[in-house]
Amino acid sequence: MNQQDLWQNVLGEIELQISRPNFLTWLKQSRLVQKNEKEGMVLVSLPNNFAKEWVRSRYHKLILGSLRNFDGSIRHVDYVVASPATALEAEPAYKKTKPASAPEPKNQTPLIELKIDPKTNLNPRYDFRSFIVGSSNELAYAAVQAVIKDVGKKYNPLFIYGGVGLGKTHLLQAAGNEITKTYQGRVNVLYVSSEKFINDVVWAVRNKRMDDVKKRYRDIDVLIIDDIQFIGGKTTTEQEFFYTFNPLYENNKQIIMSSDRPPAAIPTLEERLRSRFEGGMIADISYPDYEMRLAILKTKAQEQNWSIEEKIMESIAAKVQKNIRELEGVLNKIVFYQEYKNEKIDNKKLEEIISETIQVSSKNITPQDVIKTVAEAFGIEPADLTNRSRKQEVVEPRQITMYLLRDILKLSYPHIGEKLGKRDHTTAIHACGKIAKEINQNPGLNQKIMMIREKMFKTS
Numbered sequence: 001m002n003q004q005d006l007w008q009n010v011l012g013e014i015e016l017q018i019s020r021p022n023f024l025t026w027l028k029q030s031r032l033v034q035k036n037e038k039e040g041m042v043l044v045s046l047p048n049n050f051a052k053e054w055v056r057s058r059y060h061k062l063i064l065g066s067l068r069n070f071d072g073s074i075r076h077v078d079y080v081v082a083s084p085a086t087a088l089e090a091e092p093a094y095k096k097t098k099p100a101s102a103p104e105p106k107n108q109t110p111l112i113e114l115k116i117d118p119k120t121n122l123n124p125r126y127d128f129r130s131f132i133v134g135s136s137n138e139l140a141y142a143a144v145q146a147v148i149k150d151v152g153k154k155y156n157p158l159f160i161y162g163g164v165g166l167g168k169t170h171l172l173q174a175a176g177n178e179i180t181k182t183y184q185g186r187v188n189v190l191y192v193s194s195e196k197f198i199n200d201v202v203w204a205v206r207n208k209r210m211d212d213v214k215k216r217y218r219d220i221d222v223l224i225i226d227d228i229q230f231i232g233g234k235t236t237t238e239q240e241f242f243y244t245f246n247p248l249y250e251n252n253k254q255i256i257m258s259s260d261r262p263p264a265a266i267p268t269l270e271e272r273l274r275s276r277f278e279g280g281m282i283a284d285i286s287y288p289d290y291e292m293r294l295a296i297l298k299t300k301a302q303e304q305n306w307s308i309e310e311k312i313m314e315s316i317a318a319k320v321q322k323n324i325r326e327l328e329g330v331l332n333k334i335v336f337y338q339e340y341k342n343e344k345i346d347n348k349k350l351e352e353i354i355s356e357t358i359q360v361s362s363k364n365i366t367p368q369d370v371i372k373t374v375a376e377a378f379g380i381e382p383a384d385l386t387n388r389s390r391k392q393e394v395v396e397p398r399q400i401t402m403y404l405l406r407d408i409l410k411l412s413y414p415h416i417g418e419k420l421g422k423r424d425h426t427t428a429i430h431a432c433g434k435i436a437k438e439i440n441q442n443p444g445l446n447q448k449i450m451m452i453r454e455k456m457f458k459t460s
């Protein structure tokens with residue numbers, strides 16, 4: 001399936017799931033402008049910044065899910081602003097059918113078919129050759145190497161934790177691939193995301209097929225579970241996981257897990273699981289330092305045959321500090337602008353690309369930030385929002401504040417009511433519902449809220 005067909009299929013699917021006006025307003029003009037097979041990454045263009053933010057915040061899950069229905073190797077979607085016309089012009093460069101004389105597009109790896117192995121769920125794209133080791137991940141890397149040498153004996157279970165986009169999945173998958181290769185099929189490896197595990201268990205419980213699940217895991221020699229934090233608090237799943245985990249563990253089968261935090265910090269994890277996890281080896285992955293970030297950028301550019309000025313790579317490495325996926329995202333976009341839109345990447349453009357790629361964590365935003373930003377946007381005082389005043393001109397800003405406190409910070413309704421003039425939780429519920437509905441009907445309001453969001457994420 002070529003890029004255009006893929007996107008048409010995706011749009012066709014999404015069109016059935018959202019309202020017609022929403023589809024026409026937000027997605028009609030979208031294009032798939034880049035597909036990087038190797039990284040499982042897709043770049044979608046929207047006609048303006050506004051639409052881009054909107055689609056990212058509302059439809060991202062839907063888009064990713066649908067893309068994956070058609071192409072399981074896709075793992076990430078990112079968004080850029082480009083007029084539909086430019087986006088279309090860009091497209092022929094990616095098509096596989098082209099005149100024989102046309103030069104091979106640079107950012108494609110057309111000959112290597114990278115397929116996920118259905119038996120192991122491993123993606124061959126993850127290997128150690130493309131994995132840069134530095135001080136932030138050397139412990140985790142060493143532990144994985146020890147496990148590969150001595151499967152099931154040395155560090156069991158091996159528990160690796162670290163923040164988003166820092167290479168946990170890459171490391172786990174590379175370990176699986178390496179083990180498969182080293183032992184040439186004599187060792188059964190299975191990689192599952194804990195999301196998949198949870199789905200399997202839920203399905204099996206519902207259909208009374210728990211024995212099938214047990215059977216599937218019984219013959220595994222190396223079980224790799226990614227993002228294990230998600231099973232915390234899901235009682236049935238935890239229990240099933242325990243029954244799956246225990247016999248494997250007792251038979252010296254290797255278990256490798258990743259999580260976004262150490263076992264002790266998964267609040268809802270059952271005690272018996274926690275103590276098992278802590279009984280093996282725990283290694284963390286932290287933020288890469290500047291040298292490592294630069295090395296990663298250079299390696300990626302080289303792998304893809306991209307020519308990007310040294311100066312630009314240094315700038316990216318200096319500015320994108322906390323997420324390797326974002327580092328790659330910035331690089332992908334630079335190639336898009338440079339090669340397909342023929343734009344010169346100056347400092348201003350680079351800043352723009354970086355700020356639209358870095359997902360500012362809402363962890364840094366406080367309720368006070370929300371209140372302050374809304375007040376500024378409406379030219380009123382923060383106190384107008386937090387007192388009990390019923391002045392007409394503060395009603396809507398206050399409702400917007402409530403909506404944003406809920407949407408961004410996930411505060412509880414009673415808490416929101418309390419913060420904004422000691423109001424009842426029903427007032428907060430009403431306000432959030434009202435704004436959520438109006439956003440879809442009133443482009444002016446929508447725009448205003450988007451601006452507020454943008455401002456908040458930029459300054460925090």
Ligand code: ADP
Nearest residue numbers: 130131132164165166167168169170296324325
């Ligand atoms: P996580 O699972 O921790 O969220 P991923 O393993 O998905 O992170 O990594 C995000 C992206 O960064 C992937 O494309 C991965 O290949 C790349 N990456 C992560 N760590 C490294 C590394 N040490 N060297 C090279 N690429 C890396």
Ligand code: MG
Nearest residue numbers: 168169170226
């Ligand atoms: Mg991961």
